[in-house]
Every structure is written in C-alpha cells, then in structure tokens.
Amino acid sequence: MFESLTQGLTSAFDRIRGTTKFTEQNMRDGLKEVRRALLSADVNLEVADRFIKRVEESALGRDVLKSLRPSEQIVQVVYEELVGLMGPVQPAIPLRRSGPTVLMMCGLQGSGKTTTCGKLAKLLLSQGQHPLLVAADLQRPAAIEQLKTVGAQVGVPVYAEANLNPVQVCAAGIKEAEKTGKNIVILDTAGRLHVDDALMKELESIDKRCNPHQCYLVADALTGQDAVNSAKAFNDALSLDGVILTKLDGDARGGAALSIKDVTGVPIKFVGMGEKLDALEPFRPEGMASRILGMGDVLGLVHKAQQAMDEDEARKAQEKMEKGKFDLSDFYTQLQRVKSMGSFKGMLELMPGMSQMLGDDDDPEGEMGRIEAIISSMTEKERAKPEVIDHSRRRRIAKGSGTEPHEVNKLIKMFEQMRSVMQGMAKMSMMDRVKMMMGMQKTGALQGLAPLKQKERSKRGANISDDDRRKARKAEKQRKKSNRKRHRK
Amino acid sequence: MAMGSFFKRLAQGLQKTAASIGGGFRRLLGRRVDQDLLDELETTLITADCGLDATDRIVARVKDAFAQREVTGDLLDFVKKEMRGMLEQGGTALASVDSPPTVIMVCGVNGSGKTTSIAKLATFLSKQGKKVLLGAGDTFRAAAVDQLSTWAERTGSDIVKASPGSDPASVAFDACSAGKSRGADIVIVDTAGRLHTQAPLMKELEKIHRVIGKAIPGAPHEVLLVLDATNGQNAILQAKQFTKSVGCTGIILSKLDGTAKGGAVISIHEQLGLPVKFIGIGEKADDLEVFDPDAFIDALFSSM
Ligand SMILES: Nc1nc2c(ncn2[C@@H]2O[C@H](COP(=O)(O)OP(=O)(O)O)[C@@H](O)[C@H]2O)c(=O)[nH]1
Ligand SMILES: Nc1nc2c(ncn2[C@@H]2O[C@H](COP(=O)(O)OP(=O)(O)O)[C@@H](O)[C@H]2O)c(=O)[nH]1
Ligand SMILES: [Mg+2]
Ligand SMILES: [Mg+2]
Numbered sequence: 186m187f188e189s190l191t192q193g194l195t196s197a198f199d200r201i202r203g204t205t206k207f208t209e210q211n212m213r214d215g216l217k218e219v220r221r222a223l224l225s226a227d228v229n230l231e232v233a234d235r236f237i238k239r240v241e242e243s244a245l246g247r248d249v250l251k252s253l254r255p256s257e258q259i260v261q262v263v264y265e266e267l268v269g270l271m272g273p274v275q276p277a278i279p280l281r282r283s284g285p286t287v288l289m290m291c292g293l294q295g296s297g298k299t300t301t302c303g304k305l306a307k308l309l310l311s312q313g314q315h316p317l318l319v320a321a322d323l324q325r326p327a328a329i330e331q332l333k334t335v336g337a338q339v340g341v342p343v344y345a346e347a348n349l350n351p352v353q354v355c356a357a358g359i360k361e362a363e364k365t366g367k368n369i370v371i372l373d374t375a376g377r378l379h380v381d382d383a384l385m386k387e388l389e390s391i392d393k394r395c396n397p398h399q400c401y402l403v404a405d406a407l408t409g410q411d412a413v414n415s416a417k418a419f420n421d422a423l424s425l426d427g428v429i430l431t432k433l434d435g436d437a438r439g440g441a442a443l444s445i446k447d448v449t450g451v452p453i454k455f456v457g458m459g460e461k462l463d464a465l466e467p468f469r470p471e472g473m474a475s476r477i478l479g480m481g482d483v484l485g486l487v488h489k490a491q492q493a494m495d496e497d498e499a500r501k502a503q504e505k506m507e508k509g510k511f512d513l514s515d516f517y518t519q520l521q522r523v524k525s526m527g528s529f530k531g532m533l534e535l536m537p538g539m540s541q542m543l544g545d546d547d548d549p550e551g552e553m554g555r556i557e558a559i560i561s562s563m564t565e566k567e568r569a570k571p572e573v574i575d576h577s578r579r580r581r582i583a584k585g586s587g588t589e590p591h592e593v594n595k596l597i598k599m600f601e602q603m604r605s606v607m608q609g610m611a612k613m614s615m616m617d618r619v620k621m622m623m624g625m626q627k628t629g630a631l632q633g634l635a636p637l638k639q640k641e642r643s644k645r646g647a648n649i650s651d652d653d654r655r656k657a658r659k660a661e662k663q664r665k666k667s668n669r670k671r672h673r674k
Numbered sequence: 675m676a677m678g679s680f681f682k683r684l685a686q687g688l689q690k691t692a693a694s695i696g697g698g699f700r701r702l703l704g705r706r707v708d709q710d711l712l713d714e715l716e717t718t719l720i721t722a723d724c725g726l727d728a729t730d731r732i733v734a735r736v737k738d739a740f741a742q743r744e745v746t747g748d749l750l751d752f753v754k755k756e757m758r759g760m761l762e763q764g765g766t767a768l769a770s771v772d773s774p775p776t777v778i779m780v781c782g783v784n785g786s787g788k789t790t791s792i793a794k795l796a797t798f799l800s801k802q803g804k805k806v807l808l809g810a811g812d813t814f815r816a817a818a819v820d821q822l823s824t825w826a827e828r829t830g831s832d833i834v835k836a837s838p839g840s841d842p843a844s845v846a847f848d849a850c851s852a853g854k855s856r857g858a859d860i861v862i863v864d865t866a867g868r869l870h871t872q873a874p875l876m877k878e879l880e881k882i883h884r885v886i887g888k889a890i891p892g893a894p895h896e897v898l899l900v901l902d903a904t905n906g907q908n909a910i911l912q913a914k915q916f917t918k919s920v921g922c923t924g925i926i927l928s929k930l931d932g933t934a935k936g937g938a939v940i941s942i943h944e945q946l947g948l949p950v951k952f953i954g955i956g957e958k959a960d961d962l963e964v965f966d967p968d969a970f971i972d973a974l975f976s977s978m
Contacts, residue, residue, distance in 0.1 A: 224720060225907060226907075227906030227907055294929065295902065296785065327817040330817035331818075334816035407902070410934070411932065415932070434869060434871075435908070438907070
C-alpha cells in the first residue's frame with residue numbers, strides 16, 4: 186500500500202523537479218494521491234480534504250529541495266502533519282488527591298467498553314491504585330456477569346445492583362468506593378447509538394449526577410466514515426477527556442484515529458491491542474501515522490519485542506542494534522519472545538522487508554516455523570556472521586531445516602536488510618527513522634513545523650474544586666445542548 | 675415492525691429532511707452533469723463507505739453515459755440500476771434441507787453483533803413455525819454463554835452450552851447432535867468474535883466448521899458473516915478472510931439503525947459474490963429485516 190502511495194507520488198511530483206517552489210498547480214496530482222491513501226485508510230472524507238489543504242498550505246511556497254525528490258518532501262510534510270494532528274500524547278490518567286476519581290466510559294455498542302474497563306482497572310491496579318468497577322450497562326443481556334467475570338480476572342471488585350437504574354447504579358457505585366476506600370471508580374455504561382435521544386439523555390444524566398472527572402470514548406478502529414458522526418455527538422453530549430481506540434491488533438488502517446481527533450480535538454490516550462486484559466498500550470501518533478499511510482509500524486514492533494524481553498536483555502539488544510551487531514541468534518531469541526505475544530503475521534508486517542517473506546495466502550505460523558527451523562539449523566558462527574554462509578553451507582542448512590536453499594538465502598537477505606534498518610533506527614530521530622523506512626536518503630533538509638494548536642479541552646481537571654467544576658460544567662452544558670440540537674438538524 | 679418497514683420509515687424520514695432542504699436526488703433535476711455534480715456523487719458514495727474503487731467505477735459510468743447532459747429522472751434510475759447490479763445476485767433466502775436440522779453457523783469479528791443477530795434470527799425463524807436450537811459456541815468471551823442463554827429464554831429457543839473455556843468445536847458438535855435427536859428444524863451455532871488476521875483463531879473456526887460437518891454431513895448449510903455497518907474498508911478484508919476460511923454464504927449487516935450506511939458491502943458483493951441476507955436495525959430480538967437492495971440504495975443516496 187505504502188509502495189503504491191510513494192509510487193503514485195513519485196510519478197505525480199517528479200515532473201516538477203527542477204522548478205524551485207511548490208505551487209498549487211504543481212502539487213495537485215500528488216495531493217490527489219495522498220487523498221486516495223487517506224480515504225482507503227478510512228479517514229473521513231471531509232477530514233481528509235481539510236487535511237490535504239493543511240498539507241498544501243504547509244508545503245506551498247517551500248523551496249523544492251535539490252537534494253530530495255519533491256515526492257519525498259511531500260510525504261514528509263504529510264507525515265509531520267499527521268503526527269502533529271493526532272498528537273500530543275497524554276497517556277496519564279489524572280487522579281484526584283483526595284476522594285475517588287471517577288472515570289466514565291462511553292461509546293457505541295460492541296466497541297469494547299467493558300473489556301477496556303477491565304484493561305484500565307488492571308493497569309491502575311498495577312500502578313498501586315485501588316479501582317472499583319461499576320456495572321452500569323443494564324441493557325445488554327449478561328452485561329453485568331461479563332463485567333463481574335472481567336473484574337474477577339483482574340482482581341478488581343465490581344459493584345452491581347440490578348434493581349437500580351443506570352444513573353442510580355453509578356451514584357451508588359461512587360458511594361460504595363468512598364465507603365470501601367477505593368480511589369478510582371470506573372463506570373461501564375451501556376453501548377448506545379449517538380442518535381438515540383433517550384439513551385444519550387441517560388448518559389447526560391449520569392454525567393450530571395456523578396460528575397465524572399474523566400470521560401472516555403471507547404471507539405472501534407475498524408470504523409469507517411461514520412466515526413466522525415458518533416465521536417462528535419458523544420463529545421457534544423459529554424465533552425470527552427480522552428479516546429481509547431480498540432481492535433488495533435488487526436489490519437485496520439485506523440483512519441478513524443485521525444477523523445475522531447480532528448472533529449473532537451480530544452486526545453487519544455490508549456489503544457486496545459487484543460482481547461486479553463493486558464492488551465492496552467499508550468497511543469503513539471507516529472505509529473498511527475505510519476499505519477494510516479500504510480508504512481507499517483517498525484517502532485511499535487521494536488517496542489513490543491522489548492516489552493517481551495527483560496530489561497537487561499532489551500538493553501543488550503538495543504546496544505547490539507546500534508552497533509549493527511544484532512545477529513541471527515539475537516533475532517532468534519526475539520522471535521521466541523515475540524511468539525508468546527500472538528499474531529506473528531501482524532508482527533512481521535511491522536518489520537520492513539520481513540512481510541515479503543509471507544505471501545498473502547501463507548500460513549504465518551507455518552512460515553514462522555520455517556524461519557525458526559532455518560536459524561536453528563545454523564551453527565553459532567553462521568548466526569553471528571551470516572556472510573560466511575556459502576553455497577554448500579546453504580544446502581546443508583536447507584537440508585537440516587527441511588527447506589529450500591533459496592529460502593535460506595531469502596531469509597539472510599531479509600535479515601540483513603532488517604538489520605541495517607534497525608541499526609539506523611536505533612540511533613535516529615523519529616523523522617529520520619521514517620525517512621529510513623521509506624528508503625530515503627538522510628538529508629537534514631527537514632524544516633521543523635510549529636506545533637499545531639490544540640483545541641481547548643474540557644474544564645474537567647483533577648485538581649479543580651468541585652464547585653468550580655460545577656460552574657464550568659453548567660456553562661459547558663449550555664454549549665453542548667445547543668451543539669447537539671444543531672447536530673440533529 | 676413489519677418487514678421492509680424500517681427502510682420505508684427511514685426513506686420517509688429522509689425524504690422529509692431532503693424535501694425541507696429542497697431536495698434529495700430531485701434537487702439535482704435540471705442541473706448539468708458537470709464536474710461539480712460528479713464530485714457530489716463521489717462524496718455521497720465515499721461517505722457511505724462504498725470505498726474508492728467502487729466509487730470511481732460508478733462515477734466513471736455516470737460520466738460516460740451522461741457527461742454534460744441535463745439531469746433527468748434517467749440519471750437516478752441509471753445510478754440505481756448500476757448499483758443494484760452490484761448487489762443483486764445471490765438472493766436472501768436461507769438454505770433449508772430436506773432432512774432437518776438446517777445448520778447455520780455465525781461468525782465475524784469482535785463485537786459485530788453475532789449473538790444478538792442469532793437471537794433475531796431465532797425470532798424470525800420461530801415466527802415461521804420453526805423449532806430453533808442455539809449452540810453456545812462462544813466459550814471465550816466473559817459471560818458470552820450467559821448472554822446467549824438469556825436470548826434463548828427470551829426467544830423460546832432450545833440451547834446447548836458448555837462451561838466457559840471448553841472446546842467450541844465440541845459444543846458445536848453437541849448442538850448439532852442435540853438438534854437431530856430433539857427434532858429441531860434449525861440449529862444456529864454462535865462463535866466467539868475474532869479478527870480475521872488471527873491465524874490460530876481462524877484455524878479454530880475452520881475446525882468448528884469441519885466438526886459441524888462431521889455431526890451432520892453437508893452442514894453447516896449456511897455460514898453467515900455478521901458485519902458491523904459502521905465498519906469501513908476493513909469489512910472487505912474481513913469478508914475475504916472469513917470466506918476463505920469457512921466459505922461464508924451470506925452477510926448479516928448489523929447496526930444499520932445508526933448513521934452509518936454500510937456501503938462496503940457493495941465491494942464485497944462485487945468481489946466475492948457474497949449477498950447481504952439480513953440487516954440489523956436495533957438491539958431487540960425483532961430488529962431484523964430481510965435485505966432489500968432497492969431500499970438500501972435509496973438510503974445510500976438519501977443525503978444527496
Ligand atoms: N481484537 C480485539 N478485540 C477487542 C478489543 N477490545 C475489545 N475487544 C472484543 O470486542 C468485543 C466487544 O467488547 P466489549 O468489551 O463487550 O464491548 P462493549 O459492548 O463496548 O462493552 C469482545 O469480543 C471483546 O473481546 C481489542 O482491543 N482487540
Ligand atoms: N444499535 C444496534 N446495536 C446492535 C445491533 N446488533 C447488535 N447490537 C449491539 O452490539 C453489541 C454487541 O453485540 P453482540 O451480539 O454481543 O456481538 P458479538 O460480540 O458479535 O456477539 C451489543 O450491545 C448489541 O446489543 C444492531 O443491529 N443495532
Ligand atoms: Mg459492555
Ligand atoms: Mg457474541
């Protein structure tokens with residue numbers, strides 16, 4: 186995919202080589218390519234068009250650098266703008282010094298709210314906090330049992346009371362937390378459509394009665410064009426404090442991230458990377474930008490692999506990478522670690538070059554087995570210095586691993602490619618890493634861009650007095666109401 | 675709600691909105707088919723999640739046939755006909771076998787609406803006098819078995835279940851055997867949600883499919899993929915991978931009661947020939963309708 190973007194851009198832009206400035210005219214075709222890339226990643230059409238305008242404005246009048254292809258220069262601008270728009274990161278959850286901090290989760294049906302409640306509870310518990318989960322979904326059959334099961338899995342108590350209405354359950358849950366000395370309350374609300382007036386009012390009632398300190402939208406990364414409609418409506422109703430994007434463990438390009446951030450201005454705090462209750466990660470705009478552009482998230486991979494290793498191992502691997510001494514033995518160790526972490530194909534796709542080892546139709550686990558078999562048929566020396574592998578060694582390794590000599594060759598080639606990328610990246614700045622990934626020459630030609638203005642966020646803060654908060658909320662309420670009316674036409 | 679009435683209601687509601695702003699498609703009458711109009715068409719289709727490829731194709735066809743002509747009722751008919759062609763073949767009828775039970779296997783990604791759709795199907799089929807048995811094949815998600823049990827009770831269906839964590843394939847097998855011995859007309863097997871990229875879980879699904887065939891030769895007779903209408907282009911990848919693994923026979927397009935249009939099914943139908951059989955329009959057991967391509971297309975263009 187990314188290849189097609191670069192190719193498209195290259196042919197669209199390289200015509201203008203030799204001119205000195207970017208102009209509306211000479212960028213038109215290239216920006217169309219960028220727009221296509223965004224739309225096929227499910228970025229909302231209006232958001233994409235606005236984004237293209239920004240890129241155009243940002244590039245307009247810039248000098249066309251002799252040292253860089255014009256297409257490369259534009260991709261850099263696109264990437265920077267994407268990262269800028271989706272950032273900055275704010276993965277911390279602000280906690281109050283005294284009294285329970287109340288977190289409210291909301292979103293469409295099936296987006297992953299209950300699971301994410303469990304994940305947050307687990308995360309907070311591991312940080313030494315004392316969360317309480319509150320089962321406020323009385324709509325979906327067995328939703329209470331689901332939260333209870335999730336609570337038991339992470340060792341966090343669950344408050345549930347089937348005879349109250351959702352507003353009362355939330356209020357009672359907060360009382361329960363005060364009584365039992367819990368410092369965080371997580372409200373698991375029922376899924377609802379943003380156009381369901383009655384249920385949106387119910388959410389507003391919970392918001393009014395319980396005054397949550399943080400309100401998070403749980404949104405599904407598979408969402409298409411509609412992401413803007415629901416996110417905007419939830420934000421208008423509740424003035425959100427954060428977004429958690431789930432189901433990013435698949436192959437969704439995740440354009441919804443940009444769409445949601447663009448229409449709400451609310452920071453994306455975490456991403457859900459699986460069904461398991463530890464599959465929650467801080468949001469990284471860089472990774473997301475690469476993903477939306479179809480470039481793969483190399484850093485995400487390195488990060489993941491490092492998480493799976495112990496600290497010492499990780500540090501050693503990093504040092505080796507920097508020195509270019511990372512060898513097939515280290516790779517083998519990493520593979521073993523990574524293997525415990527789920528989808529191999531997903532992992533490999535994050536690695537430059539490696540995904541070519543896998544065809545579309547291949548069975549990734551099987552392929553992985555072959556890669557492992559090949560490496561384990563090598564001697565120590567061969568793993569440390571793959572360049573010693575000559576014709577006869579290659580045949581021996583192939584025989585020992587039940588593969589073909591050309592496969593051995595392919596693996597070594599891929600590994601060498603990957604090693605040089607890793608070496609470069611271990612030392613580089615983010616932008617350089619991206620350039621590297623895209624096979625660009627390092628030119629130092631990049632001009633820093635002013636950070637983009639953040640939309641003013643809700644007044645909900647951990648350290649504001651309750652009274653001030655109430656006042657701020659009242660004003661906010663009025664604004665929201667009129668917004669919502671507008672939204673519904 | 676009577677069959678088809680949802681779309682009618684939807685179209686009516688939308689007509690009102692459209693009329694109030696002067697339009698719907700009718701607003702275009704008398705205009706020239708110029709670049710602006712083609713752009714509007716493109717916007718409508720992309721915003722409905724039809725995707726770039728399908729959109730480009732439709733816009734190109736309109737351009738070829740109508741460029742610089744005045745918009746008449748013909749244009750509307752033309753576009754609709756083009757699109758109906760992209761959706762029509764396949765039909766919405768469910769398979770039914772001579773010696774019951776007919777086995778329906780339901781699959782899809784996490785949270786798409788599988789379990790709820792099963793409850794709706796059970797309701798739909800019971801109304802036709804069919805005896806329905808549900809198999810609680812999602813043994814993974816917390817309280818998934820409880821959820822389906824509640825629906826079995828509410829819809830008056832029989833259910834076969836095992837304790838959480840047990841092998842889903844053997845639950846499916848047991849459900850099929852029980853369906854035979856208890857004289858059920860239809861067995862519907864629920865499965866855990868899984869992303870199509872998760873190879874081990876797709877293998878597990880293939881196994882469930884295989885084992886159902888062992889319990890009842892020729893089964894499952896329908897493999898329904900539940901797609902969330904709010905999903906974008908990823909739905910196409912889901913459809914491809916699930917079809918490759920377990921040979922889907924149709925789609926239930928859920929959550930069409932929101933503002934999403936579910937246009938990705940057009941490409942899915944084009945590429946895989948996989949027909950949409952039902953649409954989900956709410957969380958209740960009777961919020962299911964048989965798919966009507968004309969109404970679907972009308973709803974797609976309601977904002978134009
Ligand atoms: N693959 C994947 N599945 C997820 C993730 N988060 C939630 N899910 C699954 O999505 C489905 C719906 O989740 P649930 O928490 O019940 O959603 P809710 O209806 O919003 O409360 C369940 O099958 C979850 O296991 C995620 O990050 N990745
Ligand atoms: N609005 C709406 N919600 C739906 C529809 N179908 C399912 N849901 C909701 O989506 C959520 C997930 O549904 P569920 O059947 O548990 O999904 P599963 O994980 O695929 O089995 C639940 O809250 C359902 O009530 C629909 O057609 N419309
Ligand atoms: Mg829930
Ligand atoms: Mg289910």
